[in-house]
Amino acid sequence: MSKHPNAQAHQVAGGAHHRPLNREDYKTLSLSALGGTLEFYDFVVFVFFANVIGALFFPADLPDWMRQLQTLGIFAAGYLARPLGGIIIAHYGDKIGRKKMFTLSIFLMAVPTLVIGLLPTYETLGIVAPLLLLLMRVLQGAAIGGEMPGAWVFVAEHSPARNYGLAIGTLTSGITGGIFLGSIFGVWLNSTYTQAEIHDWAWRMPFIVGGVLGLVSVYLRRFLHETPLFKDLQKRKAADVELPIKTILREHKQACWLVALMTWVLSTAVVVVVLMTPSYLQKVFHIAPADAMTANAVATVTLTLGCVFWGWLNDKIGTRWTMVLGWGGMAVTAYLFYLGLPGQDTLVARYALVGFFVGSISLLPIVGVRAFPVAVRFTGLSFAYNMAYAVFGGLTPMLVSVWQQVDVMAPAHYVAAMGVLGAAIGLFWPMASRGWQPKVQHG
Structure with a gap:
């Protein structure tokens, strides 16, 4: 006898069936990978513009090293928020369903990214500007803490066993593609606009674009279905232990x-x-x-x-x-x-x-x-x-x-x-x- 009613559920991707990937699987995989790409892009694009953000969101008379340290501190806050956000999102993912939390995590990333792109700077808001920036980074960190494990579980539980590794590998490649997207945007911006233009307004573009595309991805995830394994779990009420x-x-x-x-x-x-x-x-x-x-x-x-x-x-x-x-x-x-x-x-x-x-x-x-x-x-x-x-x-x-x-x-x-x-x-x-x-x- 097992210690708890869910011991049955040590199943891998979609159970033991050996069917090939079908059209529904490809839809699930592509929408999940696209969301992961955009979400990771939103998280790392901050790095590529950290110097500009540091100059705009902290007092002009701060020593350069101090400004850089504070900017990196705001970046690090995103990492520190990951475990807490990940555990809370995952808790509800195990209780009320993968799909709801999978959609929430990208919403939690898209909105703060858009806000960063529209945020008034220190010159306008004073000390409130870096505090709002910090809050947005904490929300982004919480979101990415839930997104990656959520995406892996969601895709794994939808995939046929024979393509389990390929499905997860493809999803992971989508997430790493977000880093590439961020660096490409950075290269394009730096080669298209002058440093003065970037400092004045162009730095906002990658955040606004990322936020808008993230919200589009929230909408697209409505077309995903809950995983078969979680549905089975709910039928047996094993999620309420x-x-x-x-x-x-x-x-x-x-x-x-x-x-x-x-x-x-x-x-x-x-x-x-x-x-x-x-x-x-x-x-x-x-x-x-x-x-x-x-x-x-x-x-x-x-x-x-x-x-x-x-x-x-x-x-x-x-x-x-x-x-x-x-x-x-x-x-x-x-x-x-x-x-x-x-x-x-x-x-x-x-x-x-x-x-x-x-x-x-x-x-x-x-x-x-x-x-x-x-x-x-x-x-x-x-x-x-x-x-x-x-x-x-x-x-x-x-x-x-x-x-x-x-x-x-x-x-x-x-x-x-x-x-x-x-x-x-x-x-x-x-x-x-x-x-x-x-x-x-x-x-």
Whole structure:
């Protein structure tokens, strides 16, 4: 006898049926990926215009370093709000349905993004301006904390088992595509308008466009259907047992640790290879900003393609060897990339190669979704992922920056170590590596 009525629900994507992806699946996948792209774009576009925002939303007489620190603090507030927002949204996702929360999370992102684009600056509002900006970032952080786990669970529970990895990999590629969209908008704006025009009004465009497209995405998500597994759960009234987080902390600690460690690998790959490396290339190896950003944009494209490839490979050869090849390959190509610097003639090709292996981050949701039973799945994945991301996503830049002072190859060592950790999890942790599912039990 199981401990709670939802023990039956350790099912993966759409149950055990082996049908191919159909038209309805493609609609679900495309609408989910589009929303994820826009939501991630809305969250990261702040980074690309942080300097302008700092100049406009803080007093002009502040020292430059102080202004930069406060701007980065407002950016960091978005990360700190992730766990709380993610857990609250996931709680209701497990109680009243995936679809409602999936739509709410993009609404919670779109509105603050639009508000940032329309917000009066310090010159007009004084101290109220940065406080409103901070509030909008907190709402954005709460939204993204619910969006990613929600999207992974939603798509996984709609997908046929034979295309489970491919569906989650494709969705993850859509989310990473949001970073690319943000950088492209930044490049276009900087090459179309003068710095004075950007400072005066053009910086608002990416926020207004992102907010409007986000609201369009809210409307489109009305056409999605609740997942079959959650409907089944509601019929059996298994969703009304107790607070999902209590069940998670009592009965699913191993799954939480698994997702947390894999999040460490994922956050390192994204933060170090994608977000930190462009400035590292410029500061340490004196590579021109335009060359660094071009190489980074190409790597973001191969990362996006890699997410799909590693998801597809998971369906073909299983999770264990996909983790060994994907994350083991990330360790090797990290050294190939960083040890070959500056090497400008091969910079783009080597950055693209490591980017492709970073695409194996799609293995985290592939493993993470099926590690929890349906009744507490959204909460379990959201809690473990967001808590770990808040810790590792926050500490990694500081750790690498300090380490870099004594060893210029610090990024290579850190990324490679995480690649080895990911491969080891695949080889030695049965819950991760064998498409693990407990025997079906009925409560």
